């Protein structure tokens with residue numbers, strides 16, 4: 209069984225008698241970077257035991273520490289590229305749902321996909337997340353493959369990830385072979401009753417089918433998988449514990465932790481059937497959720513999108529987030545047209561800053577903006593990736609590659625952020641523990657200044 213609802217509920221119930229002392233000992237354990245048991249996570253989710261006490265901050269701080277032990281200061285940046293909003297499903301919360309008759313429907317031609325990818329490349333992005341609504345007649349696997357092949361052939365985009373509907377193993381295999389790095393599907397909610405209510409019709413109605421998509425992806429050869437729950441649909445304590453339980457299932461059964469855990473939170477969407485969020489998640493709790501994912505699965509990329517405000521996104525950089533999108537549009541064709549067309553967008557975003565503004569902000573806050581795509585391209589994926597990350601060795605690669613890609617960004621795409629980025633590079637070089645690595649990076653920086661590109665560790 210992938211998710212045992214009764215077990216999750218029992219764990220949450222048992223943890224209700226936990227104390228602050230239990231939380232403190234779990235935080236000590238988390239610093240070993242081995243992750244946490246589901247029992248431990250349930251204790252951290254019992255926020256009544258520590259809310260508004262110094263322990264709450266201690267959880268956030270410890271998650272920040274764990275993030276730095278694994279990935280250093282680097283924060284990976286990417287953008288979503290929406291291919292299509294023509295959907296056969298009827299997810300009540302989504303602007304793309306089939307029964308939203310007001311939505312302006314679009315599936316980009318492959319030519320338009322390339323135009324979008326080029327527009328993003330010109331802004332400095334190297335990593336894109338392709339996003340597609342589910343529609344066997346429109347955004348089917350052949351179409352997605354054409355889009356992938358055209359982007360790799362005609363642009364300098366270095367890695368594509370994909371967020372799309374579950375597919376048969378044979379289709380997933382083709383996507384893997386075409387060069388998709390991370391295959392990402394959110395379960396939305398792991399609570400079967402709520403899942404059923406939220407997905408009244410369409411292919412997505414089948415909870416078990418969606419839940420088994422990661423197993424199919426592994427069978428198809430993917431070893432970098434992205435999971436997540438859409439916060440706000442059901443009690444977040446249940447959904448967070450279930451997400452982590454899904455991560456444990458993947459680890460126990462296949463030996464790999466998920467590559468990413470996304471933290472999407474429900475946003476207003478034009479045409480959504482939901483007039484209010486069923487289970488609102490306040491910002492304070494959102495920060496704890498990011499921290500708990502980080503502590504529980506230290507080597508996962510914890511991803512926070514532009515669904516969240518600039519202020520909250522700044523805060524979560526200190527509490528365990530390691531990947532953020534920037535400058536996002538959630539409608540097909542949004543980058544070329546360069547303005548939000550709400551009637552075609554999936555949901556409204558809350559952080560409207562450009563990539564350059566986000567990069568400058570991240571650097572100014574003392575983190576290292578990274579446009580690195582190296583691991584996927586040199587085979588540091590799946591087990592390899594997690595073993596390196598658990599050992600603490602990955603962060604040197606992250607640091608070096610962040611410096612090299614930020615230098616490219618300064619030379620090729622930066623606007624107002626140039627000075628702050630140069631300062632961030634100096635600081636990162638100054639902090640490198642290994643002198644040989646620093647010399648190597650300095651030598652590569654000279655080559656990049658001379659015009660070479662795409663040099664990485």
Ligand code: SAM
Nearest residue numbers: 301302341342371372373394438474475477555
């Ligand atoms: N159509 C595919 C699917 O549903 O899995 C993939 C793409 S869907 C566009 C990507 C994700 O957007 C969904 O999995 C869901 O979690 C999220 N989403 C949908 N409506 C949202 C909303 N109103 N606010 C925030 N996120 C939303």
Ligand code: SF4
Nearest residue numbers: 295297299302305341
């Ligand atoms: Fe379609 Fe995905 Fe939106 Fe559901 S969440 S309506 S499947 S695009």
